[in-house]
Amino acid sequence: MRLARHGTAGAEQPLVQGPDGVWRDLRPVVADLTPATLPQVLSGVALDELPVVAAPGRFGTPVAGIGKVVCIGLNYRDHAAETGAQLPEEPIVFLKTSDTVVGPDDEVLIPRRSVKTDYEVELAVVIGRQARYLADEAAAAACVAGYSISNDVSEREFQLERGGQWDKGKNCETFNPLGPWLVTADEVADPQALGLRLWVNGQLRQDGSTQDMIFGVHHLIWYLSQFMVLQPGDVINTGTPAGVALGRAGQPYLQEGDIVELEIDGLGRQRQTIGQA
Structure with missing residues (x-):
């Protein structure tokens, strides 16, 4: 399934899409897709009984009321190399506040006094059941609700x-576009075999694969569960491949008016216009 929310910001309505590719209204089942209702929806939905939505509007975040966004730094070998960093022995962990999360096509704002606002296409993992002191990676895999696309926007000077x-450069408003939808875990055969791409003004800047991750998705969930409790609806940003402005001498950082486009195999596409705070 694909799970999504559409409509104006703050008034989104839940959607579900099955194998037939038709979007359907989820409101007969749940009022919204939230951490509380996500496990219910994942347990199964009678798609044929739901009203068809012929033309969804703006897509918002796939889940409302996200509790926390846990991010992994330097998790791609080529990205570590381009920034001159040694490969980490353990995952580098930082947090983004949930209010940085916006819709996949919403405007991204360059902070005031910023000269180094950067982009990062990332595979986002959405948690579907509580993960606490997990025993192994198999237990971690059972905690995945699904996958989405995240742009871990960063201000490098900050x-x-x-x-x-790192938090000062990661938590500016609008710094985490998420979506356009959540693809349930059963639809992604191998999260370590997905291509990720990002363009700025039509120029390809990032072109990588989750095969290049230092720490895979299931390892990250297991690892994080040893230090914090992951709850349904929590999001893990799993790192970015090479190609960010930070790692390329002479490559410009984002400027007002730029268009950023992102895609991950099988997970959809984002498109953001860069504005000024």
Whole structure:
């Protein structure tokens, strides 16, 4: 299944799409797709009994009321190489606040006084059941609700040149477009075999594969569960491949008016216009 929410910001309505490719209204089953209702929807939906939605409008975030966004830094070998960093021995973990999350095609705002706003196409994992001190990666796999696309927008000066933790460069408003939908785990045969791509103004900047991850999806879920409790609806941004502005000398950072487009095999596509805060 694909799960999504469409409509104006703050008033989105839940949708489901089955193998026939038809979007259907989920409101007869749940009022919205939230951390509380996600497990119910994942347990099964009688698609034929739901009203057809012929032309969905704007897509919002696939899940409303996300609890936390857990991010993994330097998780692609080629990205670590382009930034001159050593491969980490354990996952590098940081958090984004849930209010950074916006719809997949919503405007992304360059912060005031920013000169180094960057892009990062990432595979996003949405948790479907509580993950707490998991025993192994098999147990972790059972906790995946599905997969989506995330743009882990980052301000590199704030992140790396202003002291303290990375959080200052990661938590600016609109810095986590997510969507356009959640593809349930059963529809993704191998999360470690997905191509990821990102364009700026039509120019291909990132072209990688989740095969290049240092720590795979199931390992990350297992690992994180040893340090925090992951709840349904939580999101894990699993890292970005090479091609970010930070890693390419002379490659420009984002500017007002730029168009950023992202896609991951089988998970859809995003398109954002860059504005100014």
